[in-house]
Amino acid sequence: MKVLLVFAHPEPRSLNGRLRDVAIAELEAQGHEVRLSDLYADNWKSEVDQADFPALEAEARLMPVQASKKAFEAGTLTDDVKAEIEKLLWADVLILQFPLWWFTMPAILKGWVDRVFAYGFAYGVGEHSERRWGDRYGEGSLAGKRAMLIVTAGGWEEHYTPRGINGPIDDLLFPIHHGILYYPGYDVLPPFVAYRADGLKEAGFEPLAERLRDRMRTLQSTSPIPYRRQNAGDYLIPTMQLRAGLETLGETGFSLHRRGRRLSLPDPDSRYSLVSPSASRNA
Numbered sequence: 001m002k003v004l005l006v007f008a009h010p011e012p013r014s015l016n017g018r019l020r021d022v023a024i025a026e027l028e029a030q031g032h033e034v035r036l037s038d039l040y041a042d043n044w045k046s047e048v049d050q051a052d053f054p055a056l057e058a059e060a061r062l063m064p065v066q067a068s069k070k071a072f073e074a075g076t077l078t079d080d081v082k083a084e085i086e087k088l089l090w091a092d093v094l095i096l097q098f099p100l101w102w103f104t105m106p107a108i109l110k111g112w113v114d115r116v117f118a119y120g121f122a123y124g125v126g127e128h129s130e131r132r133w134g135d136r137y138g139e140g141s142l143a144g145k146r147a148m149l150i151v152t153a154g155g156w157e158e159h160y161t162p163r164g165i166n167g168p169i170d171d172l173l174f175p176i177h178h179g180i181l182y183y184p185g186y187d188v189l190p191p192f193v194a195y196r197a198d199g200l201k202e203a204g205f206e207p208l209a210e211r212l213r214d215r216m217r218t219l220q221s222t223s224p225i226p227y228r229r230q231n232a233g234d235y236l237i238p239t240m241q242l243r244a245g246l247e248t249l250g251e252t253g254f255s256l257h258r259r260g261r262r263l264s265l266p267d268p269d270s271r272y273s274l275v276s277p278s279a280s281r282n283a
């Protein structure tokens with residue numbers, strides 16, 4: 001497989017840097033081809049602004065959505081953005097790796113998404129009508145590919161459980177998993193999360209590295225998070241609300257958008273298992 005790893009940490013000698021090297025070494029040992037986008041090392045420009053649209057007249061008002069659409073269609077996006085789009089089209093698997101900063105990705109990585117996920121490429125794809133609301137959420141330019149996060153967090157795993165004060169990690173990562181990766185079509189694998197990262201001691205590194213190697217070895221066989229597909233009948237168009245009765249009794253929140261019910265969470269790597277895949281109309 002071809003794997004693109006997008007890395008967002010300013011320090012190559014960091015824990016993240018070490019884990020990145022572990023992941024790449026394991027992927028290559030498995031015979032996969034790996035490309036790296038190292039955002040800090042590449043001095044990635046993170047903000048969307050006028051300079052992103054060189055074909056726009058100097059005095060023209062910048063309307064980011066329209067400018068992105070026009071530039072993508074005309075092939076006038078900047079070279080750095082075009083190169084990242086080419087890598088995304090090349091890769092079978094996309095891995096985003098970052099430390100959790102203020103409950104989400106570092107700004108440089110968000111800026112990579114903002115600039116690279118252009119209109120016509122990652123959004124604004126497909127027919128928008130009374131019958132269909134575009135090719136997104138499981139369909140789109142990147143459908144058929146897989147994506148996964150590698151995240152380090154200072155907090156404890158318990159802090160990120162359903163009763164934990166930080167909120168469940170599934171909910172915190174939902175905007176990335178569902179809103180950024182599933183939206184343009186990726187099948188999203190459960191994340192690799194390293195908790196209590198700041199307190200890691202030498203003895204803790206190898207077990208962590210081995211857990212990551214295992215995830216790299218199973219990239220092809222790991223079941224994706226079973227998000228509902230937009231155009232498979234579960235949602236009303238055009239309100240895009242989940243049809244009544246598809247949820248489990250009393251269920252609210254982000255988990256509505258996953259097929260089946262979650263098991264209780266004894267093991268982080270099994271938290272996406274389904275109780276009953278057949279409970280869903282499109283399982």
Ligand code: FAD
Pocket residue numbers: 009013014015016017018099100101102103104152153154155156197198199200201202203205
């Ligand atoms: P590093 O600082 O590089 O290393 C962490 C520890 O691992 C150090 O003790 C280091 O000695 C050790 N280590 C590194 N490499 C090795 C090795 N090879 N072998 C053994 N030990 C090693 N956390 C949250 O949970 N939620 C948040 O919302 C959040 N927000 C943050 C916001 C900001 C702006 C910042 C700076 C931090 C935030 N954190 C938060 C904490 C953050 O997630 C962690 O600091 C980060 O994940 C640690 O990863 P790192 O690569 O930077 O680790």
